[in-house]
Amino acid sequence: MATDTKIKVVVGKPGLDGHDRGAKVVARALVEAGMEVVYLGLRQTPESIVAAAIEEDADVIGLSVLSGAHMTHFPKVMELMKEKGIGDRLLTGGGIIPTKDQETLTAMGVGKLFGPGDDPSLIVNYIQDWVKEHRREN
Amino acid sequence: MPTLTPTLWDEFTNGDRRACARLITLVENHPDAIPDVHDQLATRLGKAIRIGITGPPGVGKSTLNALLALGLADRGHRVGLIAVDPSSPFTGGAFMGDRVRMDRLVGDDRIFMRSLASREGTGGLSPATPYVADVLEGFGMDRILIETVGVGQAELDVMACADIVVLVLQPSTGDSIQSLKAGIIEAADIIVVNKADIPGVELALQALRFALGLGKGRKDRPVPPLMPTSAQQSEGIDKLLDEIEAQAKRLVDSGRHLEMRRARIAREIRSGIERCLWEKYAARADAESGIAHAAEDLARSGGSPYPFIGDACAKINITLDRKAETNDSQDR
Numbered sequence A: 001m002a003t004d005t006k007i008k009v010v011v012g013k014p015g016l017d018g019h020d021r022g023a024k025v026v027a028r029a030l031v032e033a034g035m036e037v038v039y040l041g042l043r044q045t046p047e048s049i050v051a052a053a054i055e056e057d058a059d060v061i062g063l064s065v066l067s068g069a070h071m072t073h074f075p076k077v078m079e080l081m082k083e084k085g086i087g088d089r090l091l092t093g094g095g096i097i098p099t100k101d102q103e104t105l106t107a108m109g110v111g112k113l114f115g116p117g118d119d120p121s122l123i124v125n126y127i128q129d130w131v132k133e134h135r136r137e138n
Numbered sequence B: 001m002p003t004l005t006p007t008l009w010d011e012f013t014n015g016d017r018r019a020c021a022r023l024i025t026l027v028e029n030h031p032d033a034i035p036d037v038h039d040q041l042a043t044r045l046g047k048a049i050r051i052g053i054t055g056p057p058g059v060g061k062s063t064l065n066a067l068l069a070l071g072l073a074d075r076g077h078r079v080g081l082i083a084v085d086p087s088s089p090f091t092g093g094a095f096m097g098d099r100v101r102m103d104r105l106v107g108d109d110r111i112f113m114r115s116l117a118s119r120e121g122t123g124g125l126s127p128a129t130p131y132v133a134d135v136l137e138g139f140g141m142d143r144i145l146i147e148t149v150g151v152g153q154a155e156l157d158v159m160a161c162a163d164i165v166v167l168v169l170q171p172s173t174g175d176s177i178q179s180l181k182a183g184i185i186e187a188a189d190i191i192v193v194n195k196a197d198i199p200g201v202e203l204a205l206q207a208l209r210f211a212l213g214l215g216k217g218r219k220d221r222p223v224p225p226l227m228p229t230s231a232q233q234s235e236g237i238d239k240l241l242d243e244i245e246a247q248a249k250r251l252v253d254s255g256r257h258l259e260m261r262r263a264r265i266a267r268e269i270r271s272g273i274e275r276c277l278w279e280k281y282a283a284r285a286d287a288e289s290g291i292a293h294a295a296e297d298l299a300r301s302g303g304s305p306y307p308f309i310g311d312a313c314a315k316i317n318i319t320l321d322r323k324a325e326t327n328d329s330q331d332r
């Protein structure tokens, strides 16, 4: 039974800009892969994202950051996750991320990030593998 | 197997929201843990009023719920919110979008919101819903709002776990009251016509009044009040809160709240016994193959399954055994 436990993901889009098409595409792909996805919508703050992830007891937080502001949003959310005691969950998402930024973020504990051109199945597989490896006891 | 550890319980009783969330996950994902969780929670339960919010998709249940939660919190309550969304029967996945309408609640310590996927639940709720409500009550919430799946037709299971049922409709529902699932109007303690800011409210209210006048509505309770609201413009919300609170008070004062709790506990005991007996039987090495053989014989040669059932029951030896025999007896 425990092996069959559902993966729960909170998906949101931080920042004031733009639309949430990217976030929705990813959310749909995760749902189709059998995950339970709590969709937060647009204009989230790092605080609102982390507070929601705590209440939902999410395994994974997925952010869509296509505005180029990934170097502010991802570190801020990661920092809050650690501060609020959920630093053991996966922070991943999408953006247009140069290799050296990905390296900096990885060093902070952020997971792999995916580009708008990547097939959504890549993030699906990445999350499934990560959760398999890091499954919490309860 | 995940269990309720003393550390988790300590954190929970200290008001740690993370621990509350993890306890909810525990009862949601591991029904085996429910007896232990319940033993611990038992002394903390019995006071909260559970309010079911049901109705067709898109009528504004979540938007309204956010306002109700804030309003109840402003009136001094601590509020638990549960929003159930449908799981796909094909993939098992679920898209849960209710939080999009609940932005304003995030970070408010008086409120705890949790989304649940309906999983194998059938009546617009997830099977874990009543247990999740128990966890929230144990965490100190005295008003629990439960939003059901906005299935094509609102469903009725919410009655079994809510003290007050609020049916939410919208103006366009007026034309199609006849098509509302039989029973759903009867189930309602309050009928809300939301989106009163768009045309057609009066017509909808009339149609509903007419339907209620025809003797729809509950036989054992007063005719449900019809309340127009606009969740978008925060109109009619205070009146709705007044009505909910008045009904809550009447339930408690009349003893009906206790009566409903009694019925719920009786149901829990009955299903616990059923489950226990089945598990005893299923634990026998030949349980599944025995049933399969009997069914094959009966299908082929005809005959009643009841002698087999009688034999099977006679073989079950009744003792409730728990993995960890708990010795702290908590009588109600």
Ligand SMILES: Nc1nc2c(ncn2[C@@H]2O[C@H](COP(=O)(O)OP(=O)(O)OP(=O)(O)O)[C@@H](O)[C@H]2O)c(=O)[nH]1
Pocket: B056, B057, B058, B059, B060, B061, B062, B063, B064, B098, B101, B149, B150, B151, B194, B195, B196, B197, B198, B229, B230, B231, B232, B233
């Ligand atoms: N005009 C108007 N629109 C409203 C009102 N309340 C909610 N809405 C809109 O109706 C849509 C659906 O609102 P939700 O609160 O998500 O409805 P719901 O019943 O929870 O939907 P499901 O959970 O999907 O069944 C949104 O676009 C809301 O903005 C209202 O009072 N007036």
Ligand SMILES: [Mg+2]
Pocket: B061, B062, B063, B083, B097, B098, B147
């Ligand atoms: Mg909703």
